[in-house]
Amino acid sequence: MKRLYIVGLGPGEERYLTAQARKALSDAQVLCGYTVYIELIAPLYPGKECLSTPMTKERERCRLALQSAQAGRTTALVCSGDAGVYGMAGPCLELAGEYPEVEIEVVPGVTAALSGAAVLGAPLMNDFAVISLSDLLTPWEVIEKRLRCAGAGDFALCLYNPMSKKRRDHLRRACDILLETRPPETVCGWVKNIGRRGQESRVLTLGALRDEGLDMFTTVFIGSSGTWEKGGKMVTPRGYEAKP
Ligand code: SAH
Numbered sequence: 001m002k003r004l005y006i007v008g009l010g011p012g013e014e015r016y017l018t019a020q021a022r023k024a025l026s027d028a029q030v031l032c033g034y035t036v037y038i039e040l041i042a043p044l045y046p047g048k049e050c051l052s053t054p055m056t057k058e059r060e061r062c063r064l065a066l067q068s069a070q071a072g073r074t075t076a077l078v079c080s081g082d083a084g085v086y087g088m089a090g091p092c093l094e095l096a097g098e099y100p101e102v103e104i105e106v107v108p109g110v111t112a113a114l115s116g117a118a119v120l121g122a123p124l125m126n127d128f129a130v131i132s133l134s135d136l137l138t139p140w141e142v143i144e145k146r147l148r149c150a151g152a153g154d155f156a157l158c159l160y161n162p163m164s165k166k167r168r169d170h171l172r173r174a175c176d177i178l179l180e181t182r183p184p185e186t187v188c189g190w191v192k193n194i195g196r197r198g199q200e201s202r203v204l205t206l207g208a209l210r211d212e213g214l215d216m217f218t219t220v221f222i223g224s225s226g227t228w229e230k231g232g233k234m235v236t237p238r239g240y241e242a243k244p
Contacts, residue, residue, distance in 0.1 A: 186225070
């Protein structure tokens with residue numbers, strides 16, 4: 001059988017790999033992915049052939065993995081967090097029709113929303129929305145509309161890709177949109193390098209988050225109207241109980 005696993009590795013170190021991901025990686029003859037993740041995973045599974053590509057070449061990476069599986073070598077295409085959350089599962093399945101003999105299995109991983117939430121406490125305890133602030137594949141007007149809708153719905157929010165060198169002001173613009181419906185005291189937080197060396201986190205207000213200088217290795221959490229902070233932990237109530 002010609003098989004391609006698309007594997008979410010979780011946020012960082014080996015301890016975040018699920019048992020299902022470990023099984024797929026040991027089953028594979030070929031490991032394929034962005035250079036940084038291949039370097040992370042290859043020493044744990046010695047003797048496998050490795051195919052790595054630079055960050056931006058996502059479709060090429062998918063093709064490389066599909067071609068490797070098509071040639072009869074069980075292949076694992078790896079990505080960080082979950083493969084189905086801003087990951088490789090979508091683009092790969094879009095191309096899969098061209099490789100009808102390859103059977104694809106998507107292996108879930110711990111996405112940054114969940115690993116980061118655990119660091120901060122329980123910010124996503126009730127209904128929440130996940131929005132990426134990257135406008136590389138989504139027009140900025142669409143991102144703004146989704147931020148407004150999430151604000152109006154009083155969802156707790158998790159923001160991926162909060163800023164990069166080229167997109168310095170996206171987080172500030174997102175905060176300004178949320179400040180239309182939420183007070184500046186709204187409890188927020190961010191976590192950088194989740195599960196990796198140099199992990200850092202902070203709980204702060206929406207007003208302060210607006211001026212925070214972050215980077216693309218950070219995930220941001222914005223509380224709903226009920227979210228509270230105590231002892232550095234961020235908690236969104238499970239229901240309508242009073243704040244402690
Ligand atoms: N598939 C990944 C997301 C890729 S999009 C997942 O499910 O987690 C890239 C964005 O994810 C980053 O800009 C950041 O906001 C977030 N992210 C991924 N890994 C992270 C980590 N270890 N620490 C902090 N943020 C992370």
